[in-house]
Amino acid sequence: MQKFLSVAMAAFALLIGGASNASAGPEPSILTITGEISHPNRGALDPFRDAFLMHKEKTFAKAFAFTLSALAALPQTKISTNVEGWPGKIELEGPRLRDALAAAGVAPDATIAATALDGYNVELTPEEMASHDWILAVSADGVPLSIGGRGPVWLIHGTDGKAVSQEVEATWVWALYLLEVK
Numbered sequence: 001m002q003k004f005l006s007v008a009m010a011a012f013a014l015l016i017g018g019a020s021n022a023s024a025g026p027e028p029s030i031l032t033i034t035g036e037i038s039h040p041n042r043g044a045l046d047p048f049r050d051a052f053l054m055h056k057e058k059t060f061a062k063a064f065a066f067t068l069s070a071l072a073a074l075p076q077t078k079i080s081t082n083v084e085g086w087p088g089k090i091e092l093e094g095p096r097l098r099d100a101l102a103a104a105g106v107a108p109d110a111t112i113a114a115t116a117l118d119g120y121n122v123e124l125t126p127e128e129m130a131s132h133d134w135i136l137a138v139s140a141d142g143v144p145l146s147i148g149g150r151g152p153v154w155l156i157h158g159t160d161g162k163a164v165s166q167e168v169e170a171t172w173v174w175a176l177y178l179l180e181v182k
């Protein structure tokens, strides 16, 4: 009886553990890299499953799709910055842009178009990419960036504690979901 109980309790614990783990398993991708990449991890745009990209006419034959876990598995960098109008200094954390691009097999001299969910688009030349420590921030002050907020990803760079102009701030892309390699 004792044995039966402990086996039953172990099974119950497994069940509970399994239930609380219900969200584990395949994760959605939050950032897609298309264009000139040599290490794709997915195939061509699927007009049905990739409805959003399809509507934006972002067709591709191959791409690299990052889940949040895949971005978190790259070395993480923290930058802190403060801009007039913000609530204060904010610490942003995520992988370096160049590490994510390297994972997808992007040439270091490529030009990258970064596009956000709202259509905001910034083109980064190799010079612009090399002149700052760009990160793909996925959290702000330890809180994950959300869709509906500035997530899923905020493309941003550190400013060495210096104040930045609106011109610089305009190159930072929040709600980023797509990087196109030119």
Ligand SMILES: Nc1nc2c(c(=O)[nH]1)N[C@H]1C(S)=C(S)[C@@H](COP(=O)(O)O)O[C@H]1N2
Pocket: 116, 117, 118, 120, 166, 169, 170, 171, 172, 173, 174, 175, 176
């Ligand atoms: N997705 C997205 N990113 C964006 C923008 C935007 O409209 N959408 N505006 C840019 C500009 S012009 C500025 S100044 C900064 C700050 O925008 P905010 O004032 O909306 O925070 O984000 C930049 N990144």
Ligand SMILES: [Mo]
Pocket: 166, 169, 170
């Ligand atoms: Mo702006």
